[in-house]
Structures are given as structure tokens and as C-alpha cells.
Amino acid sequence: MVGGLFSIVWVGLLGLFLCVVLHHFLPLLLNLRAAPRGTFGWPLVGETLRFLRPHASNTLGSFLEDRFSRYGKVFKSHLFCTPTIVSCDQELNHFILQNEEKLFQCSYPKPIHGILGKSSMIVVVGDAHKRLRSLALTLVTTTKSRAGYLNDIERIALHILGSWKKRVVFCEEARKFTFSVIVKQVLGLSPDEPQTGRILEDFLTFMKGLISFPLCIPGTSYARAVQARARISFTVKAIVEERRKNGGDSNNKGDFLDVLLSITNLSEDEKVSFVLDSLLGGYETTCLLMSMVVYFLGQSPLALEQLMREHKAIGANKKKDEYLNSEDYKKMEFTQYVINEALRCGNIVKFVHRKALKDVRYKDYLIPSGWKVLPVFSAVHLDPSLHGSALQFHPWRWEGQNQTACKKFTPFGGGPRLCPGSELAKVETAFFLHHLVLNFRWRPEGDDVPMAYPYVEFPRGLPLQVEPIL
Numbered sequence: 001m002v003g004g005l006f007s008i009v010w011v012g013l014l015g016l017f018l019c020v021v022l023h024h025f026l027p028l029l030l031n032l033r034a035a036p037r038g039t040f041g042w043p044l045v046g047e048t049l050r051f052l053r054p055h056a057s058n059t060l061g062s063f064l065e066d067r068f069s070r071y072g073k074v075f076k077s078h079l080f081c082t083p084t085i086v087s088c089d090q091e092l093n094h095f096i097l098q099n100e101e102k103l104f105q106c107s108y109p110k111p112i113h114g115i116l117g118k119s120s121m122i123v124v125v126g127d128a129h130k131r132l133r134s135l136a137l138t139l140v141t142t143t144k145s146r147a148g149y150l151n152d153i154e155r156i157a158l159h160i161l162g163s164w165k166k167r168v169v170f171c172e173e174a175r176k177f178t179f180s181v182i183v184k185q186v187l188g189l190s191p192d193e194p195q196t197g198r199i200l201e202d203f204l205t206f207m208k209g210l211i212s213f214p215l216c217i218p219g220t221s222y223a224r225a226v227q228a229r230a231r232i233s234f235t236v237k238a239i240v241e242e243r244r245k246n247g248g249d250s251n252n253k254g255d256f257l258d259v260l261l262s263i264t265n266l267s268e269d270e271k272v273s274f275v276l277d278s279l280l281g282g283y284e285t286t287c288l289l290m291s292m293v294v295y296f297l298g299q300s301p302l303a304l305e306q307l308m309r310e311h312k313a314i315g316a317n318k319k320k321d322e323y324l325n326s327e328d329y330k331k332m333e334f335t336q337y338v339i340n341e342a343l344r345c346g347n348i349v350k351f352v353h354r355k356a357l358k359d360v361r362y363k364d365y366l367i368p369s370g371w372k373v374l375p376v377f378s379a380v381h382l383d384p385s386l387h388g389s390a391l392q393f394h395p396w397r398w399e400g401q402n403q404t405a406c407k408k409f410t411p412f413g414g415g416p417r418l419c420p421g422s423e424l425a426k427v428e429t430a431f432f433l434h435h436l437v438l439n440f441r442w443r444p445e446g447d448d449v450p451m452a453y454p455y456v457e458f459p460r461g462l463p464l465q466v467e468p469i470l
């Protein structure tokens with residue numbers, strides 16, 4: 001009797017166990033059959049290490065090349081501890097970016113949340129993202145409408161270039177420049193103020209942690225970065241507080257900090273986090289763009305010559321010491337081609353992180369709910385069927401083409417998360433280039449290739465021998 005009851009309980013438990021297993025794994029098994037072809041690799045780590053293997057940023061890298069040739073432009077893999085669909089297809093990438101919050105959602109790995117903070121724009125979704133985004137767009141319009149906006153950029157460029165001797169590590173110079181510009185735009189601080197130096201120092205520590213192994217114990221880069229973030233927050237809070245105390249119409253500079261202070265629907269933490277996002281988003285990427293331009297121009301004397309002609313013509317119409325203005329910027333047409341081409345070849349942001357919110361059928365593919373989705377921009381930028389002689393730096397390809405983002409050119413992402421700082425990055429690069437090409441000749445010191453780790457870096461910082469043009 002007891003034995004019979006025991007068997008019934010056993011059978012019941014077994015049935016329950018099977019139900020749970022089937023509930024969890026059946027959809028995965030069915031999805032696996034319907035999802036695009038591909039392999040998962042090792043348990044847990046999957047193919048992450050192979051995916052992250054460093055390669056020159058103007059190439060696909062061996063992982064993508066291999067999967068591309070075996071499975072086509074869309075394939076499945078297991079990356080960042082999650083089943084993943086990797087898309088190297090311009091149409092699918094466009095579809096993913098345009099359907100943000102409907103079918104897909106921004107989803108960066110957890111360690112990034114730990115370091116950027118829970119209110120970071122890169123991390124938040126839904127309404128919180130909408131509120132921060134509208135603030136970012138306000139930053140852009142406020143900055144652009146400020147009379148001294150372009151003059152500030154040019155003054156900082158001249159200050160940096162004025163300190164050049166025979167040899168410079170270009171990435172460091174560009175970083176000083178872009179950091180000074182964004183700190184001026186967002187916090188109203190000049191390069192020589194002590195707080196600027198302090199924030200920059202903390203930011204460099206912060207950046208190292210962002211790309212380090214996420215182990216939060218004392219002494220690791222990750223832990224140091226978390227501390228650096230806390231110090232930056234402290235400094236930023238003090239600056240905001242000082243501005244609040246000195247507030248009032250007479251002191252109202254009408255700059256971004258004043259706008260930030262007047263906003264009521266954001267918490268103090270969100271405001272500080274927003275300032276950090278702007279600083280972070282605004283300087284390293286732009287520094288890389290400038291470095292890419294200098295790197296690729298070094299390989300294309302014809303493009304450099306044409307660029308010099310363009311800037312000489314603009315400079316010829318200016319009085320001594322007269323600043324560049326928005327009309328001059330509009331005349332920098334070939335400069336825009338060079339910038340676009342450096343963005344296409346250099347691939348500063350190789351891919352972005354998304355996840356599927358529900359099962360998504362797209363053409364022949366099923367993207368299962370909950371899976372990670374990675375639209376890979378570099379693969380589209382280097383696709384020879386979309387860009388003739390794709391591996392060649394050829395700025396003239398942009399002649400007569402739409403300059404803004406299109407499906408086959410997405411260096412700034414797309415959809416509701418399109419980079420709000422793209423125009424600032426381009427103006428900074430163009431104005432710096434103006435004074436660089438008019439005042440200096442340069443030669444790379446040895447070979448330094450931009451590498452995708454997958455964050456992009458010049459391993460030696462792009463050292464240059466420079467010589468003033470007298």
C-alpha cells in the first residue's frame with residue numbers, strides 16, 4: 001500500500017520535472033531549428049573569446065570572416081553567456097535599430113551597468129530613456145545656439161596645436177582636445193581650470209575599467225574605475241551645486257548646465273549620470289575619429305592634397321586671427337567625405353547590443369524571444385557588394401551621396417538611439433583638421449594600426465613626427 005503511494009508520488013514528481021524541463025527547453029529546441037544556422041561553441045562562454053579576438057578595425061576579423069563564409073550574413077552563436085543572433089546584413093540591422101522598444105531593446109552586458117551606473121543612458125530603457133534622450137537633444141540644440149560654440153572649439157584646437165614640438169602621440173593630443181571641448185560644452189570649464197585636469201585623470205582610470213575584466217575587488221582596474229566614477233560624480237555634483245548657489249538671472253550663462261539645473265523631471269543622480277554619459281560619449285569616440293582621419297590620410301597623399309586645397313581656399317578668405325564660422329564649415333565639403341570615409345573604414349563602434357523582446361520573424365529567419373541580437377556595423381561598412389573596393393580608403397566615393405545615415409553607413413547607429421553627438425564630433429574634427437593641414441606636415445613614426453579589441457585603439461597611440469609649415 002505504502003509502496004504503491006510512493007510510486008504514484010514518484011511518477012507525479014517525474015511528470016512535474018518533465019513538464020518543467022519541456023517548458024524551458026522545448027521552445028529553445030524548436031527555436032534552434034528555426035533560428036539561422038551557426039554554432040554555439042563551448043558551454044557558458046560559447047564563442048565569446050573568438051568573437052572578441054583583436055583584429056585591425058578596417059577588416060572583418062577572422063571570426064566574422066569564417067562565419068560569414070560558412071553561414072551567410074546572419075548566423076547564430078553564443079556570446080556574452082547568451083544565445084545570440086549576429087547580423088552582418090544591412091536590411092536586418094536597419095530593421096533592428098528601427099524597432100527599438102517594439103521588437104528589440106538595448107541590452108548591454110551587466111558589468112557595463114555596474115560601472116556606468118543604473119541611470120546611464122546606454123543602460124536605461126523605456127520612459128527613462130525617452131526623458132534622458134530629450135535632454136541629450138536639448139544639449140545639442142543649446143550648445144549649437146550658443147554664440148561662442150564654434151569659437152570655443154577652434155580656440156581649444158589652436159591651444160593644443162600651439163604646444164606641438166617635433167614629435168607627438170596623436171591620440172593623446174586628440175584626447176586632450178576632445179575632452180576639453182566636451183567639458184567646456186557641458187560644464188562650462190576651460191582646459192586650464194584645475195577641475196578639468198582632475199576630471200580627465202579620473203576619466204582615464206574610468207575608461208580602463210570599462211574595458212577590463214569585471215572583477216570588483218580592491219586593486220583591479222574594474223574596482224578602480226568604479227571609484228573613479230564616484231570621484232567624477234562628486235566633482236560634477238560640486239560644480240552643479242556651485243552653479244546653483246551662484247544662480248540668478250545675472251549669472252545665467254544660458255549654457256547646458258543652466259538647462260540641466262532648470263529641469264525638474266530628473267533626479268540629482270540622473271542629472272549627474274547624464275553629465276557622465278555626455279563626457280564619456282563625447283570624447284573617446286571623437287578622439288578616435290580624429291586619429292582615424294590622420295591615419296588614413298597618411299596613406300592617401302592625393303586625399304591630403306585635396307584637403308589642403310580646400311582649407312587653403314577657406315583660410316584665404318579670412319582676415320588674420322578671424323575665427324571660422326558656420327559658413328566656412330559648410331564649405332568643408334571634401335573634409336566631410338574624408339570624415340565619412342574614416343568612419344566607414346575605421347569602424348569606431350563595431351556593433352551594438354540588443355535583445356529580442358518577442359519571437360521575431362524576419363524574411364527567412366526566426367529571432368527567438370530573449371536572445372541577444374548584435375547588428376554588426378563594420379561588416380556592412382566593409383561589404384564589397386555595398387561599397388566598391390571596400391577595403392580601400394577612397395573619400396571620393398562620397399561625392400554626390402547622401403551624407404546622413406543610410407542603411408549601408410551607420411557609424412552613429414540608428415533609430416531612436418541614433419547618436420545625438422554626431423554633428424559635434426564632425427565639427428570638432430573638421431576644425432582641428434583645418435589648422436592641422438594648414439600648419440603642419442606629419443609622418444607616422446612606425447606602423448600603428450587601429451585595432452578592434454573590439455573597442456578600437458591605436459596600440460602605440462599613433463606617434464607622429466611633425467614639422468611646422470612656415
Ligand code: HEM
Binds near residue numbers: 121279286412422424
Ligand atoms: C565619432 C564620434 C562618435 C561615434 C562613432 C559615436 C557612436 C555612437 C553610436 C553607434 C551610438 C548608438 C549606441 C547604441 O545604439 O546602442 C551612440 C550613442 C550615443 N552617443 Fe555617440 N558617437 C560619437 C560621438 C558622440 C558625442 C560627441 C557625444 C556627446 C556629445 C555622444 C553621445 C552619445 C550618447 C549620449 C549616446 C546614447 C544615445 C541613446 O541611447 O539614445 N556621442 N554613439
